[in-house]
Amino acid sequence: MSQGKDSLFAGEASMIVDFAFDERVAAVFPDMIRRSVPGYSEIVTLTGLLGRRYTAPGSNIYDLGCSLGATTLALRRQIPHADCRIISVDNAEAMAGQCRAHVEADPGTIPVEVRCADIREVAIDNASLVVLNFTLQFLPPEERLPLLERIHAGLRDDGVLVLSEKLDFANDLSQAFHTDLHLDFKRANGYSDLEISRKRSALEQVLVPDTLEQHRERLSWAGFEWVEPWFQCFNFVSLVAFRQRPDLPV
Numbered sequence: 001m002s003q004g005k006d007s008l009f010a011g012e013a014s015m016i017v018d019f020a021f022d023e024r025v026a027a028v029f030p031d032m033i034r035r036s037v038p039g040y041s042e043i044v045t046l047t048g049l050l051g052r053r054y055t056a057p058g059s060n061i062y063d064l065g066c067s068l069g070a071t072t073l074a075l076r077r078q079i080p081h082a083d084c085r086i087i088s089v090d091n092a093e094a095m096a097g098q099c100r101a102h103v104e105a106d107p108g109t110i111p112v113e114v115r116c117a118d119i120r121e122v123a124i125d126n127a128s129l130v131v132l133n134f135t136l137q138f139l140p141p142e143e144r145l146p147l148l149e150r151i152h153a154g155l156r157d158d159g160v161l162v163l164s165e166k167l168d169f170a171n172d173l174s175q176a177f178h179t180d181l182h183l184d185f186k187r188a189n190g191y192s193d194l195e196i197s198r199k200r201s202a203l204e205q206v207l208v209p210d211t212l213e214q215h216r217e218r219l220s221w222a223g224f225e226w227v228e229p230w231f232q233c234f235n236f237v238s239l240v241a242f243r244q245r246p247d248l249p250v
């Protein structure tokens with residue numbers, strides 16, 4: 001993976017326009033996301049474990065908004081079925097290109113197809129697992145439900161969606177608490193207040209977070225029968241959404 005340190009919002013030539021997943025972001029992305037999203041590396045590893053448990057032989061696994069392929073490779077390491085196929089999609093050429101290179105350098109044997117495409121246009125079929133980690137939040141809000149409906153339709157009956165997102169909070173006190181702690185997390189990871197505030201402005205029109213309640217409601221509208229948060233750290237959450245209520249011994 002790229003080794004660059006993220007100082008995109010530090011200098012004179014900092015990103016003052018809207019945030020975009022361009023060459024400059026791709027070059028520092030592992031450092032940027034690790035220092036910006038509390039729990040990111042755990043979420044990647046644990047998504048691999050969800051893949052181990054919930055993928056089915058002969059099925060497709062989709063990593064939508066795959067960036068450099070961290071989650072794709074975690075899944076490839078864990079999925080126990082040699083006849084599965086992983087389809088990893090990102091519409092940023094800089095991301096998809098590097099993801100392809102990482103997949104080629106990886107010793108795993110499960111086939112991975114990296115596509116540079118818009119996730120709104122990719123056909124989903126025979127899927128046992130779809131991963132949407134920190135990507136739905138970048139779609140215009142009105143395009144989120146149609147995507148979830150297509151994912152739901154492309155999942156097998158026992159299929160699962162993993163959805164990770166930055167959260168908004170309807171309650172002002174909760175919003176203030178989680179925002180403060182997220183800022184502390186970024187400061188502790190070496191970002192200055194200027195960098196933090198410039199990135200916040202650059203993301204403002206681009207990353208529009210939903211509340212946990214909005215996610216639950218939308219997933220239910222899309223047809224998912226059972227939704228469970230499995231990780232939360234400050235204003236970042238990971239959910240599983242089962243197409244059918246799982247039949248677990250209770």
Ligand SMILES: C[S@@+](CC[C@H](N)C(=O)[O-])C[C@H]1O[C@@H](n2cnc3c(N)ncnc32)[C@H](O)[C@@H]1O
Binds near residue numbers: 064090119139
């Ligand atoms: C925050 S990153 C995702 C991180 C990645 N899932 C991981 O866990 O490492 C969001 C990614 O989604 C991609 N993306 C955003 N909108 C997209 C779209 N409509 N179609 C395909 N990819 C998209 C961006 O290019 C970016 O690489």
Ligand SMILES: O=C(O)C(=O)C[C@]1(C(=O)O)C=C[C@H](O)C=C1
Binds near residue numbers: 203
């Ligand atoms: O830095 C932030 O505040 C973020 O929201 C991080 C976030 C995300 O959640 O997707 C935003 C852009 C990329 O840097 C990667 C992660």
